[in-house]
Amino acid sequence: MSTDYLIRLVQMHEDFRLAEIRCLASYYCIKIGIISYSKDSPFLILRILSYPISKFTSPNVAAKALISRSVLSLGIYELWGMAPQLEGVATYAALHADVQTRTNSGIWAKYKEASFRFSVDAYCQKRSPAVQTDIINGFRYLGFKGPIRMQNPDFEFTVFEEWSLSLNPDHLRKLHPDPTSQPPVDEPFPDDHPTPQRDPHTLYFGLLISHSSRHDLIMKHDLKRRPYISTTSMDATLALVSANLAHAGLGRMLYDPFVGTGGFLVAAAEFGARVWGSDIDGRSFRGAGRGKGGSDGKVGKKKGGKEGVWRNFEEYGLGDLFGDCFICDLINTPLRTNDGNGWLDGIICDPPYGVREGLRILGDREPRTDRTPFMIDGVPAHTLPGYVAPKKPYSFERMLDDILAFATDTLVTDGRLAFWMPSANQDDEELAIPKRVELELVECCVQRFHRWSRRLLVYRRRRKEELKAVDVNGSCKDDEKLKELANGKTASDLNPFRRKYFQGFRTGDITPTRTPAL
Structure with a gap:
């Protein structure tokens, strides 16, 4: 039985x-x-x-x-x-x-x-x-x-x-309450x-x-006690839940392409995964200092450093599971993605929603016809310490599609992709859940706020034999809509959620739900 x-x-x-x-x-x-x-x-x-x-x-x-x-x-x-x-x-x-x-x-x-x-x-x-x-x-x-x-x-x-x-x-x-006296136990209540x-x-x-x-786990990873955080650091509870849903564990390698202050990396390493990440702005993971220990601005392997993401791993005793962090964006990634063989066990991330500042990727706003590098004192600017690469606006929906494409190319069979995406309440059709034939959506969890919400989407990399039974025609995003978004010039043109956010979500309100105590 x-x-x-x-x-x-x-x-x-x-x-x-x-x-x-x-x-x-x-x-x-x-x-x-x-x-x-x-x-x-x-x-x-x-x-x-x-x-x-x-x-x-x-x-x-x-x-x-x-x-x-x-x-x-x-x-x-x-x-x-x-x-x-x-x-x-x-x-x-x-x-x-x-x-x-x-x-x-x-x-x-x-x-x-x-x-x-x-x-x-x-x-x-x-x-x-x-x-x-x-x-x-x-x-x-x-x-x-x-x-x-x-x-x-x-x-x-x-x-x-x-x-x-x-x-x-x-x-x-x-x-x-009775305003005049304490009511007896059996006193009737309003009809x-x-x-x-x-x-x-x-x-x-x-x-x-x-x-x-x-x-x-909650006491250990409380953000109030974490040495290196920012205003956008993910809540520790939700970071740990995300790591569980992404199957972080011993012998697995997880990657965060929007690493920020490394909240997801710390959570995944807590469960035994080897982790590493990247970000378009190296200052987010380096902190006020110079990375793990070097003075050259790189995230080196020395253990004398006390700044940035490495400081958190050092605090939790997880330094042996921290691979490294480097600067890139998901569109211009140096990682191997086109040989058809997956090598990542999991991808876990919270891509920028483009609210505080518009979503950007590396590149010039206006394509340059002149390929001559910009020089400073006879030295190419991009080779100098402290160089900040130019950036251009990018569509949020295209970014979501790019995340799925990257996961398709890099995940092993049954590997997991877990990422967060925002949506306006009662207006979900404007930002539909992205789909791809190679990836199966296994979980969709919603965290609701007053007038907007965000969803944690979890995908599994399908086996090759499963792909034969999948309806390819019904599993792809609307390419015409993506092309239309690509023609936008401003951050709001490229990001429907950003536009709705600053409009106050006037298409409809939602009553906040109350959660009873334990």
Whole structure:
């Protein structure tokens, strides 16, 4: 009989949680089936259908690996019982009945003499110590006789209660306080609001398999403690999630073509990947100093330097996984892209949206017919230290298409591309998700702001045999639209999102959503 597992999720970045679990399962070659999941709930129930026996000795070991590097989960539990809502509420009688159905005395006997701990996790509700004790005592039929140990027990059991935020009595009283006195517990509320809920609508009981590394990872990579950041550094949580979705791991090489201050590189290296990157402006990754340690303006290999991206790797003890950074743009890249053999395991990036300043690439605004280099004191200007190459505006949509073309040429089979793209809410048709026949879109996660949003798109490099079954005609971008954008001269002409941003997204507003607390 297959074992069901309960994952306790964090109630934030809801659109990314399931995608992270699926990508981690794919990374470890674990086949899972999602039994129950909702973005409004912090609980996910899944079943492990298969796993590589050469790596994992049991489903529990596979489950532990699955959760080990999750950033949007708190832990995974072997599900011993659950009581879904019946007429709006769940009862402990139903939970105990389900526990005795899913398990039996033979299973309970394995834990009879071991030290253990019980806890109650109530989502959107508070339980007093007395009530928690009553709940825990209800499981005395399990017959555990080992010592109760609150610190480092052999086994930890948890009772989960899921309450509806909109029906929580305390929450409603805060919304509708009595201005004259404290209302009694049974005082009715206005007719246009639901009756306060007296019982949770779902109950779960599980045996802890493993906690995730979320707390340690978030504390370690908190931007407030990072030595080198900028105003555009990616949030540490989302950077780590992006690295998970890009399958960063031991023995893999990942590249960021818009490296900036190296947030994605640090996140990918945290999971064991060897990383390197590039940027059109070397000052972004060099910092105020001169790179890793040289005074020649290059990112050398000396470990005496304390500036730029290298400083972050030095701080986290990840210097051995940092390859290098260099100056280029994706259109004028010196990297090998045309021999038909992929060599990158992953690409992870957040291309510039062109809002603070228009998107640019290397080149002259007006094509030069004279190829004679510009000279300073008889020396070609481009060979002098501190030379800043000329740049010209470029279309954002063409940039997205170029990212996919670069990934097609450089990714190995099943390699992953993960990048962020912005869009105006309720106007997604203006900036459609880019497609390419060689790349399969496996995840699309949305982070919503007030009037705009951004999406994390994750692609997989298809195998050659898969390409035969793909509809080529329906998988390419609109070339005519790209040609039209290429004729633009200003930053706003070349970037529809930039134009909408400065117009205030007047085509329609969106009401910001509120995320309940953990």
